[in-house]
Amino acid sequence: xxxxxxxxxxxxxxxxxxxxxxxxxxxxxxxxxxxxxxxxxxxxxxxxxxxxxxxxxxxxxxxxxxxxxxxxxxxxxxxxxxxxxxxxxxxxxxxxxxxxxxxxxxxxxxxxxxxxxxxxxxxxxxxxxxxxxxxxxxxxxxxxxxxxxxxxxxxxxxxxxxxxxxxxxxxxxxxxxxxxxxxxxxxxxxxxxxxxxxxxxxxxxxxxxxxxxxxxxxxxxxxxxxxxxxxxxxxxxxxxxxxxxx
Amino acid sequence: xxxxxxxxxxxxxxxxxxxxxxxxxxxxxxxxxxxxxxxxxxxxxxxxxxxxxxxxxxxxxxxxxxxxxxxxxxxxxxxxxxxxxxxxxxxxxxxxxxxxxxxxxxxxxxxxxxxxxxxxxxxxxxxxxxxxxxxxxxxxxxxxxxxxxxxxxxxxxxxxxxxxxxxxxxxxxxxxxxxxxxxxxxxxxxxxxxxxxxxxxxxxxxxxxxxxxxxxxxxxxxxxxxxxxxxxxxxxxxxxxxxxxxxxxxxxxxxxxxxxxxxxxxxxxxxxxxxxxxxxxxxxxxxxxxxxxxxxxxxxxxxxxxxxxxxxxxxxxxxxxxxxxxxxxxxxxxxxxxxxxxxxxxxxxxxxxxxxxxxxxxxxxxxxxxxxxxxxxxxxxxxxxxxxxx
Numbered sequence: 001x002x003x004x005x006x007x008x009x010x011x012x013x014x015x016x017x018x019x020x021x022x023x024x025x026x027x028x029x030x031x032x033x034x035x036x037x038x039x040x041x042x043x044x045x046x047x048x049x050x051x052x053x054x055x056x057x058x059x060x061x062x063x064x065x066x067x068x069x070x071x072x073x074x075x076x077x078x079x080x081x082x083x084x085x086x087x088x089x090x091x092x093x094x095x096x097x098x099x100x101x102x103x104x105x106x107x108x109x110x111x112x113x114x115x116x117x118x119x120x121x122x123x124x125x126x127x128x129x130x131x132x133x134x135x136x137x138x139x140x141x142x143x144x145x146x147x148x149x150x151x152x153x154x155x156x157x158x159x160x161x162x163x164x165x166x167x168x169x170x171x172x173x174x175x176x177x178x179x180x181x182x183x184x185x186x187x188x189x190x191x192x193x194x195x196x197x198x199x200x201x202x203x204x205x206x207x208x209x210x211x212x213x214x215x216x217x218x219x220x221x222x223x224x225x226x227x228x229x230x231x232x233x234x235x236x237x238x239x240x241x242x243x244x245x246x
Numbered sequence: 247x248x249x250x251x252x253x254x255x256x257x258x259x260x261x262x263x264x265x266x267x268x269x270x271x272x273x274x275x276x277x278x279x280x281x282x283x284x285x286x287x288x289x290x291x292x293x294x295x296x297x298x299x300x301x302x303x304x305x306x307x308x309x310x311x312x313x314x315x316x317x318x319x320x321x322x323x324x325x326x327x328x329x330x331x332x333x334x335x336x337x338x339x340x341x342x343x344x345x346x347x348x349x350x351x352x353x354x355x356x357x358x359x360x361x362x363x364x365x366x367x368x369x370x371x372x373x374x375x376x377x378x379x380x381x382x383x384x385x386x387x388x389x390x391x392x393x394x395x396x397x398x399x400x401x402x403x404x405x406x407x408x409x410x411x412x413x414x415x416x417x418x419x420x421x422x423x424x425x426x427x428x429x430x431x432x433x434x435x436x437x438x439x440x441x442x443x444x445x446x447x448x449x450x451x452x453x454x455x456x457x458x459x460x461x462x463x464x465x466x467x468x469x470x471x472x473x474x475x476x477x478x479x480x481x482x483x484x485x486x487x488x489x490x491x492x493x494x495x496x497x498x499x500x501x502x503x504x505x506x507x508x509x510x511x512x513x514x515x516x517x518x519x520x521x522x523x524x525x526x527x528x529x530x531x532x533x534x535x536x537x538x539x540x541x542x543x544x545x546x547x548x549x550x551x552x553x554x555x556x557x558x559x560x561x562x563x564x565x566x567x568x569x570x571x572x573x574x575x576x577x578x579x580x581x582x583x584x585x586x587x588x589x590x591x592x593x594x595x596x597x598x599x600x601x602x603x604x605x606x607x608x609x610x611x612x613x614x615x616x617x618x619x620x621x622x623x624x625x626x627x628x629x630x631x632x633x634x635x636x
Contacts, residue, residue, distance in 0.1 A: 105317060112355070158412035183407065184416040215405055215417070217353020 024135030024151045027169055032130050034174040034204065037230040039064050047222035048116045057114050058226075066128055068239045079114065083244045091120055094244035101244050116221040117190070117213040121161060129153065129167075132160055143168045143177040144195070162189070173197065173204040188214050201230050249538065253545040257553070260518075264550065267510050271554035271611070274503040276562040278603050281496045283566065283593035284574065289489040290594050292429075293482060298371040299430040301481045302340075303462035306330070306473040311344075311456055319344050319359070320409075323454045327470045330458055338463075340367040341455035343445050347408040347438070351396035358436045360408055362445025369461050372433060376424035377441045384444055386420035389434025393425045400425055406438060410450040418448065429588035504607070507554075508614045515547050515618040526622065527630025540619045547615020551608040569593055 081096035133153035168178035212220030311322035365377035573590030
């Protein structure tokens with residue numbers, strides 16, 4: 001009898017543990033821990049599918065936490081030398097052709113970056129999803145052959161760009177493999193599909209992704225990570241306006 | 247009377263020389279009146295159209311609103327002032343809410359202004375009554391230019407994306423229920439009009455507006471804290487500056503024309519005095535004083551102006567009335583100037599313009615005719631009879 005009671009207790013506690021593990025907010029916290037790092041240095045390419053042509057933009061970024069980022073464009077020749085600095089919610093760009101540093105105004109933040117499907121605003125968003133959204137789970141799904149939890153995120157606060165999101169989270173790697181961004185009216189605005197991931201320094205990171213503004217025609221923008229380094233020490237001078245003119 | 251008869255006979259007797267001068271002067275006459283009429287017509291036409299379709303009897307702007315700064319529309323909204331509510335209820339004023347938005351015609355990104363207006367309003371000459379139809383989709387209205395640029399037609403559905411007052415993206419489909427034609431680009435280019443109550447709901451700005459347009463008959467303009475009243479003088483200052491600038495440009499053209507005509511008259515007078523030395527001597531010998539002689543020659547010169555006015559009236563009245571009736575066609579590119587010129591300009595000739603121009607030309611002709619006659623003042627009758635100038 002005692003044995004039965006212990007077995008029942010173990011079963012109940014394991015069930016509650018499982019329930020805890022699969023709660024949407026918990027998953028989101030784990031995703032946040034898995035995807036964010038103190039610093040990162042990323043070399044990437046962005047393949048922009050335009051109406052008439054396809055452009056590939058190569059850039060190197062230095063990121064500190066989620067608030068600061070410094071990006072230098074390396075190719076094509078037309079964009080080479082263009083730099084961007086994000087400090088909290090402010091963004092500056094430097095163009096070598098005009099030798100000027102311009103602060104991107106609020107109105108301009110809606111414009112796309114280099115003609116891609118990403119807006120400056122998308123780039124500047126706080127990526128700590130648990131700060132912004134509460135999550136509930138939906139029936140599980142599979143993305144690229146990987147079992148995923150599906151989370152429906154709804155905004156915790158009012159001043160947020162996307163009122164709701166749907167994310168597909170890899171059950172093993174805790175990495176987002178697909179994301180849908182919705183308007184307040186529940187109309188789908190943007191999609192992000194992670195097509196390839198890689199393991200670097202014992203953590204999973206995005207290798208290739210496709211961003212798509214659903215309201216716009218086209219194939220979207222491919223984002224490919226060529227190399228990534230986590231938690232390197234980055235000097236403070238990188239995240240200053242002076243570094244834009246260097 | 248004798249002087250008049252003599253002057254008239256002399257000038258008619260001069261034949262072709264007189265008629266050439268008269269033709270040149272009458273051309274200057276008609277051109278001046280035509281150009282001035284065109285500028286007056288342009289001013290009146292644009293002013294009328296803009297007041298009817300956009301300015302009304304003046305506008306209250308939210309203190310943060312600046313039409314030249316697209317960023318300002320984000321924050322330029324406030325509760326409709328209490329003091330103006332009774333007026334709005336009596337249809338003596340109409341609130342407009344403006345927000346930035348984005349549409350994707352043909353899959354392309356396009357920034358627009360989303361404007362909310364009361365479909366029952368009668369203050370502005372915009373056919374907004376079509377917005378009163380309520381189906382499941384949001385009714386929307388655009389101008390012909392916007393329709394042309396976006397390829398939209400009536401009953402088309404288009405997704406509009408905007409931000410709520412909290413900055414959250416929202417997007418819905420709107421149905422184009424009306425496409426209106428207007429000469430006023432400021433209510434057409436890159437703009438979508440929807441009912442204000444729907445606009446206030448979807449943008450989460452209940453009971454708010456960006457501007458309040460007053461009826462033309464409103465005489466009392468109360469001071470409203472947080473709102474700046476812009477009267478028609480303020481709103482039309484760009485138009486008046488443009489017309490003034492155009493008028494200045496035109497005045498250079500007709501000054502040149504007038505100068506050419508005056509040069510011809512001056513030349514005729516100088517030649518006339520040179521050729522008619524013996525005649526002058528005879529007239530002086532017959533008892534005409536030098537002053538009378540100067541008067542005679544000046545009168546002859548002035549007759550050019552009078553004849554030019556008559557000849558100008560002969561062909562100018564039918565020509566200018568035809569243009570005033572049928573208008574003067576403008577090239578397509580004029581539409582991009584940013585003013586409500588329309589397809590044609592209908593010149594406006596006021597009595598003041600015609601009388602003023604006639605007096606101006608007559609005075610200048612008289613002065614120009616007088617200048618060469620100063621030589622007569624020192625003329626000796628004996629020398630003149632011999633054909634000499636002293």
